[in-house]
Amino acid sequence: MTGTTLDDYTDRYARRVRGMTASEIRALFAVASRPEVVSLAGGAPYIAALPLDAVGEMLGRLGAEHGTTTLQYGIGQGLPELRERICEVMALSGIDASCGASPEDVVVTVGGQQALDLVARLFLDPGDVVLAEGPTYVGALGVFQSAQAQVVHVPMDDEGLIPEALEAAVADCARAGRRVKFLYTIPTYQNPAGVTLSEERRERVLDICERAGLLVVEDDPYGQLGFESEAPRPLRARRRDGVFYLSTFSKTFAPGLRVGWILAPHAVRDKLVIASEAQILCPSGYAQAAVSAYLGTMPWREQLKVYREVYRERRDAMLTALADLMPVGTTWTRPAGGLFVWATLPEGLDSKAMMPRAIAARVAYVPGTGFYADGSGSGHMRLNFSFPAPERIREGVRRLAGVMEQDIAMRRVFGQVSQQGRRGQAGADAPGPDLA
Amino acid sequence: MTGTTLDDYTDRYARRVRGMTASEIRALFAVASRPEVVSLAGGAPYIAALPLDAVGEMLGRLGAEHGTTTLQYGIGQGLPELRERICEVMALSGIDASCGASPEDVVVTVGGQQALDLVARLFLDPGDVVLAEGPTYVGALGVFQSAQAQVVHVPMDDEGLIPEALEAAVADCARAGRRVKFLYTIPTYQNPAGVTLSEERRERVLDICERAGLLVVEDDPYGQLGFESEAPRPLRARRRDGVFYLSTFSKTFAPGLRVGWILAPHAVRDKLVIASEAQILCPSGYAQAAVSAYLGTMPWREQLKVYREVYRERRDAMLTALADLMPVGTTWTRPAGGLFVWATLPEGLDSKAMMPRAIAARVAYVPGTGFYADGSGSGHMRLNFSFPAPERIREGVRRLAGVMEQDIAMRRVFGQVSQQGRRGQAGADAPGPDLA
Numbered sequence: 001m002t003g004t005t006l007d008d009y010t011d012r013y014a015r016r017v018r019g020m021t022a023s024e025i026r027a028l029f030a031v032a033s034r035p036e037v038v039s040l041a042g043g044a045p046y047i048a049a050l051p052l053d054a055v056g057e058m059l060g061r062l063g064a065e066h067g068t069t070t071l072q073y074g075i076g077q078g079l080p081e082l083r084e085r086i087c088e089v090m091a092l093s094g095i096d097a098s099c100g101a102s103p104e105d106v107v108v109t110v111g112g113q114q115a116l117d118l119v120a121r122l123f124l125d126p127g128d129v130v131l132a133e134g135p136t137y138v139g140a141l142g143v144f145q146s147a148q149a150q151v152v153h154v155p156m157d158d159e160g161l162i163p164e165a166l167e168a169a170v171a172d173c174a175r176a177g178r179r180v181k182f183l184y185t186i187p188t189y190q191n192p193a194g195v196t197l198s199e200e201r202r203e204r205v206l207d208i209c210e211r212a213g214l215l216v217v218e219d220d221p222y223g224q225l226g227f228e229s230e231a232p233r234p235l236r237a238r239r240r241d242g243v244f245y246l247s248t249f250s251k252t253f254a255p256g257l258r259v260g261w262i263l264a265p266h267a268v269r270d271k272l273v274i275a276s277e278a279q280i281l282c283p284s285g286y287a288q289a290a291v292s293a294y295l296g297t298m299p300w301r302e303q304l305k306v307y308r309e310v311y312r313e314r315r316d317a318m319l320t321a322l323a324d325l326m327p328v329g330t331t332w333t334r335p336a337g338g339l340f341v342w343a344t345l346p347e348g349l350d351s352k353a354m355m356p357r358a359i360a361a362r363v364a365y366v367p368g369t370g371f372y373a374d375g376s377g378s379g380h381m382r383l384n385f386s387f388p389a390p391e392r393i394r395e396g397v398r399r400l401a402g403v404m405e406q407d408i409a410m411r412r413v414f415g416q417v418s419q420q421g422r423r424g425q426a427g428a429d430a431p432g433p434d435l436a
Numbered sequence: 437m438t439g440t441t442l443d444d445y446t447d448r449y450a451r452r453v454r455g456m457t458a459s460e461i462r463a464l465f466a467v468a469s470r471p472e473v474v475s476l477a478g479g480a481p482y483i484a485a486l487p488l489d490a491v492g493e494m495l496g497r498l499g500a501e502h503g504t505t506t507l508q509y510g511i512g513q514g515l516p517e518l519r520e521r522i523c524e525v526m527a528l529s530g531i532d533a534s535c536g537a538s539p540e541d542v543v544v545t546v547g548g549q550q551a552l553d554l555v556a557r558l559f560l561d562p563g564d565v566v567l568a569e570g571p572t573y574v575g576a577l578g579v580f581q582s583a584q585a586q587v588v589h590v591p592m593d594d595e596g597l598i599p600e601a602l603e604a605a606v607a608d609c610a611r612a613g614r615r616v617k618f619l620y621t622i623p624t625y626q627n628p629a630g631v632t633l634s635e636e637r638r639e640r641v642l643d644i645c646e647r648a649g650l651l652v653v654e655d656d657p658y659g660q661l662g663f664e665s666e667a668p669r670p671l672r673a674r675r676r677d678g679v680f681y682l683s684t685f686s687k688t689f690a691p692g693l694r695v696g697w698i699l700a701p702h703a704v705r706d707k708l709v710i711a712s713e714a715q716i717l718c719p720s721g722y723a724q725a726a727v728s729a730y731l732g733t734m735p736w737r738e739q740l741k742v743y744r745e746v747y748r749e750r751r752d753a754m755l756t757a758l759a760d761l762m763p764v765g766t767t768w769t770r771p772a773g774g775l776f777v778w779a780t781l782p783e784g785l786d787s788k789a790m791m792p793r794a795i796a797a798r799v800a801y802v803p804g805t806g807f808y809a810d811g812s813g814s815g816h817m818r819l820n821f822s823f824p825a826p827e828r829i830r831e832g833v834r835r836l837a838g839v840m841e842q843d844i845a846m847r848r849v850f851g852q853v854s855q856q857g858r859r860g861q862a863g864a865d866a867p868g869p870d871l872a
Contacts, residue, residue, distance in 0.1 A: 005590075018850075033733075042509075043509075044509050045507055047503060047507050048503045048504050050503065050507070052504070053498050053500050053504040053508075054497070054504065055498030055503060056496045056497065056500025056501070057496060057499075057500065057502070058499075059495050059496050059498070059500075060492045060493060060496020060497075060499070060500075061492065061496075062495070063488060063491045063492030063493075063494075063495040063496070064488055064489050064491070064492025064493065064495075064496075065492070067486065067488040067491060067492065067690075068483045068484050068488070069692075070692050071486070071491075071588075071690035071691070071692035071693065072480055072481075072483050072690075072691060072692050072848055073478075073479075073480050073692065074692065087617075096545040110546055110691060110716040110720075111716060111717055113713075113716050114715060114716050116831070117714060117715045121582070131491075139713075139714075139717055142710070142713060142714040143714050143715075145714070146557070146711060146714040146715075203626075213451035217815045224822045246533065250509075253505075254507035254508075254722075255507070255508060255509045255721075256505075256506050256508050256510065256548075256720060256721035256722040257507065257720060258511070258716065258717075258718075258719070258720040258723075274578075275582060277575075277578060278549075278553060278575070278578040278579050278581070278582040279549065279550060279579075279715065280547060280549050280550050280553070280694065280716075281547055281549040281575055281700050283693040283694070283696075284546075284692060284693060284720060284723060285575035285692035285814075286690075286693055286723070287720060291544075343764060349872070351788065352818050358767040374552055378508050383804070408810075423443040
């Protein structure tokens with residue numbers, strides 16, 4: 001059997017193997033991580049803003065003094081102490097006992113990704129429809145694809161998801177006989193769009209879902225990272241039933257620990273625990289103890305303020321650079337929190353086709369196509385401002401603007417430049433080994 | 437929508453939610469963890485045997501000095517440095533470059549559980565058959581149930597899986613038109629049976645699977661924990677293709693870090709990475725750095741010897757206690773490694789029905805029924821010897837023998853005691869709140 005190929009495995013065992021394709025974003029990150037490249041492509045928090053000496057000391061103690069418990073197996077639902085602290089964190093944004101939030105209904109997960117995957121595993125059958133903002137989180141698209149579900153995108157504007165468009169999508173699916181299971185939404189400081197669902201629309205979106213009998217999966221990794229006035233209360237703070245609330249410590253503490261959670265409707269909490277046990281047995285006891293100790297013994301509320309200030313300064317640097325440097329016809333969102341700006345290119349530019357030239361000019365971003373299930377979005381790009389320093393952000397935008405100006409000039413000379421024509425000229429349009 | 441019940445969710449969204457039942461073993465562990473109970477129920481390594489001060493110091497440094505990378509996002513496949521060290525670990529048991537093992541084909545996972553779940557996710561469709569030893573790892577049954585696959589058990593004897601029985605199972609499935617995807621096997625120091633597939637049978641099992649076109653999923657968490665002569669080489673050391681090799685640092689270092697791996701056939705490695713990214717985005721960079729530093733800077737080979745010596749002493753304590761104290765008619769396996777003894781009760785005793793009386797007598801074990809997909813196995817129990825100290829093991833076996841003697845005496849007086857009759861008399865047979 002030496003030399004078995006993928007086709008052998010595919011033909012003999014599972015079509016599913018063929019259905020999955022390598023993530024463009026993963027390939028992109030490999031290139032973007034080179035030091036000479038200004039990466040606006042990531043989604044990483046600025047870990048250097050943490051008090052690493054104190055964190056290290058805390059981590060060391062958890063091993064030396066509490067190793068016989070922290071390094072041992074734990075329970076599937078997660079440490080009770082951590083689940084209590086998670087409730088304190090949620091209470092900051094209004095999800096508290098008054099709306100039925102309880103440590104009993106928290107399930108600790110391997111980051112927000114596993115939280116989402118567990119909900120999908122419990123509720124999605126092949127062919128089911130998930131409604132999601134367009135654009136939406138690329139990792140969510142991976143989950144839904146893996147569950148063999150279909151994503152129907154609902155458009156946003158500056159106030160987030162458009163309720164009328166949501167109603168129309170629900171009606172379209174009903175007419176077509178498609179079974180919609182839930183709305184997946186990132187209402188606050190959305191990834192990648194950077195917009196926030198307005199106060200008034202939150203109630204309308206919930207009403208529409210309730211009338212249609214749809215679950216709501218609310219993903220809220222960024223809600224604590226607002227730069228301006230307070231964000232509207234999460235959807236879960238408004239409805240006790242039918243809303244799964246997902247969040248993570250990846251943006252507010254440290255993604256390397258992989259600790260997230262679901263606040264689940266009480267009736268299905270046990271099922272989520274069983275599904276998680278089948279997947280990972282239990283989340284890391286050590287990582288949970290670390291987050292619990294961080295929340296219990298370190299000034300995490302002050303650290304949130306530090307992150308907010310760092311990110312606000314970087315967002316401002318990005319907005320200023322975009323205004324100063326971007327070609328006419330480019331537009332972008334003005335996020336009140338979170339990590340990302342969503343830019344819309346001048347008519348005719350293609351962010352995916354432009355990528356190799358951007359890398360050659362030592363700047364990286366994520367093409368808009370990564371955030372749509374159908375590969376649309378080539379007229380957009382996601383720009384991250386949380387990780388690079390302000391001066392690097394400006395330099396990155398400058399390089400990017402240069403690439404765009406070049407593309408615009410080419411278009412003026414040659415008219416509509418086809419993929420074919422462009423490839424002939426630049427010789428670099430097809431993803432090379434670096435992007436494969 | 438206040439007060440939505442599980443039935444509401446089930447009826448409206450997914451039958452799958454109803455199909456899952458609470459794990460008996462999870463419930464059992466909650467009871468067994470009380471200090472007055474001697475628990476022979478667990479599967480935990482004896483973490484106190486680790487040099488916890490040195491481990492703590494190492495963990496602290498990883499945060500304080502390397503936090504900007506260890507606490508940050510990583511890549512889906514896992515740290516290259518750790519994957520190289522994993523290859524060094526596998527080389528100890530004969531899986532090395534000569535049989536095509538390479539860091540390129542290692543995928544780091546959240547313990548052995550995620551490794552198994554990923555393989556299942558890639559290859560199992562609802563209704564597919566998995567062949568597995570009977571009894572087999574309870575967590576594997578959870579994975580296969582979650583994938584809506586059927587398990588067909590293949591019996592073992594003291595030399596492990598019986599090749600003739602495997603052939604018969606393959607033929608039966610073929611005749612019945614059932615699609616078998618793979619053999620799931622724990623060939624070395626099997627959980628729960630404690631037996632090891634003999635040298636000669638390894639080749640025969642591989643041949644049978646190859647002829648039948650079956651993948652082999654080899655789960656090897658215990659292979660490094662042998663007490664006597666060396667274990668036969670793993671299946672993966674004998675075949676390069678068609679074998680997925682799964683292992684974990686949960687038994688040889690620390691389960692609380694949740695670091696395991698798959699050595700995958702090259703052709704499907706990328707698909708496993710994509711499936712893992714959809715599930716957890718990436719494994720914990722911090723936990724991976726910890727395992728990597730443990731393997732790179734600490735005397736892990738010597739620590740393996742420490743574990744082996746501790747466990748051999750405890751196994752001996754258990755075998756001696758069983759021989760001294762068990763009622764006539766009880767038999768048990770004599771494991772040459774690993775963590776478990778599998779005991780077969782005298783005719784007519786029921787390990788599941790006996791459990792509440794055992795807990796009342798302050799001893800816990802796992803009833804054999806947990807290790808069969810069809811709930812058979814009530815004439816057996818799994819006894820763990822890795823965690824309790826030798827004198828506790830003897831005391832636990834003494835308590836257990838007392839409960840069994842009582843049951844035997846009852847049978848002599850009342851003849852075959854039915855579940856119903858027993859419940860009437862003892863008033864404790866139905867799982868009470870402690871076991872629910």
